[in-house]
Amino acid sequence: MFELVLFAPEALVEPVSDALMNELEALSVSVEDADADTASERALFGEPGMPPPRAGWQHSTLKALFANEAEATDAATLLLAQDWAAAVQVQALQPVAEQDWVRLTQSQFAPVQITERFWIVPSWHQPPAEAKEVIRLDPGLAFGTGTHPTTRMCLRWIARLAPQRAACWQRVLDYGCGSGILAIGAALHGAQGVDAVDIDPAAVDATRANAQANGVSLSAGLPELAQGAYPLVLANILATPLKLLAPLLCDHLAPGGDLVLAGILERQADELKAAYAPWCTLRVSDCEDGWILMTARRADGRST
Template identity: 80%
Template sequence: MIELLLLAPEDIVETVSDALSFELDALSVSVEDADADTSSERALFGEPGMPAPRPGWQRSVLRALFQNEEEATEAATLLLAQDWASDVHVQSMSRVEDQDWVRLTQSQFTPVDITSTFWIVPSWHETPAEAQTVIRLDPGLAFGTGTHPTTRMCLRWIARQADALSAQWSRVLDYGCGSGILAIGAALHGGKNIDAVDIDPAAVESSIANAKANGVELRAGLPEAASGEYPLVLANILATPLKLLAPLLCGHLEGGGHLVLAGILERQADELKEAYAPWVQLEVSDSEDGWILMTARKATAT
């Protein structure tokens, strides 16, 4: 296998990447900051689920893999012949040893402890000895593998509250379910009649498959599948959609029920409190790495 390294300026990184991937038949393309580990390095991150603030770094290195040297040479020649590619430069072309890419990818995902006894474990790993409750979950198309602080905080809340509250969880709504991880976590901790809904059909399929793999029952569907009121409503999305969804989520929350929201940065707490104030009083219940978990209990009708 041959690795072609190219240097490209910020404004054409996406164009170069697309050309390599879709027109020049690269097996894979990755993009890195050419100034990483120098004084010129700069961060390029947006909030999860949102686009990055810029299309690329000021100078980016593109690593493209090809099956053989002939294909890599032809790709470089065709690319550099384009008028718009005058600022693209070939840095190197070298042979890379074949690897077990599946095993390499799997090695990046290890068991995640939610509490000392509640773990998220990929299917290829042994269950840790201390794990009493386990969600088997592999990386997939839908968001939610247990590695992000927002997911961990939601699951931690479920696990810690289950002894006192699970008897009340006769219905559970996981709104924006992604992989279905929160719905599965609720089911494993005593929740019943669980609805997991998402606007993405891939998330619905993922939730169904993951529930089956974990031996739990839930109903997964598009948002219109949610109906009536629930004593527990979970939503791990992002602050902006959570604000817009305030009337809907609170409308699904029964009197005395608990609302659990995540995907919120610490600086966004007051915005969420204000958005939900007509229905419930949100409070910060947990925090991790700049993210917060906000929860509320809806008053019972008098």
């Protein structure tokens, strides 16, 4: 396998990537900030459903993989022969060492501690001796492996509140379920009638597979699966969709029910409080690495 490394200005990143993948038949193309770790580095931020603030970095490094040196050389020659690609520069053409990609990927995912007793453990690891409650979850196509602070905070809340609340969680809604990790966590802690929904069919499939692997019963489907009121509503998405979903999520929240929201940065707390104010009073219940967990109880319950 050979890697072709190119330098391109912002305006050419997309056309060069398209040419590499579609016309020049690269096996894969990755794009990195060429100014990373320098004074010129500029971070890009965005949220699903919202237009990106910029199409890309001012200067980008593109890395394209090819099956052999001849294909990589031909791709570079053909690309640089195009008038529109005059600003593109070849930085390297180099062999890529063979690696055990499965083992390398697995090495990046170690068991994740949620509480002293509660852990997320990939299938290729043995649970730690102190792990009394375990979710078996492998990286997949859907978001939610327990490595992100938002997921950990949601699971931590479930584990800590379950002894007092689980008897009331006769129906649970995990909205935007991703891998299904929150729905599975709730079921393992005594919740019943768990519905996990997502707009992505791949997430629905992942949730069903992960639930089966963990021996829990739940229903997974597209958003129309969610019907009626739930004593526990979980949503780990991002701030913008959470604001838009406020009427829908609160309509699904039973009187006295618990609402748990994540995917929110500390600076976004007031925006979320305002969005949900007509139905409940949100408060910050946990924080980690700049992210916060916000919770509330519906009208006839007290805040958590």
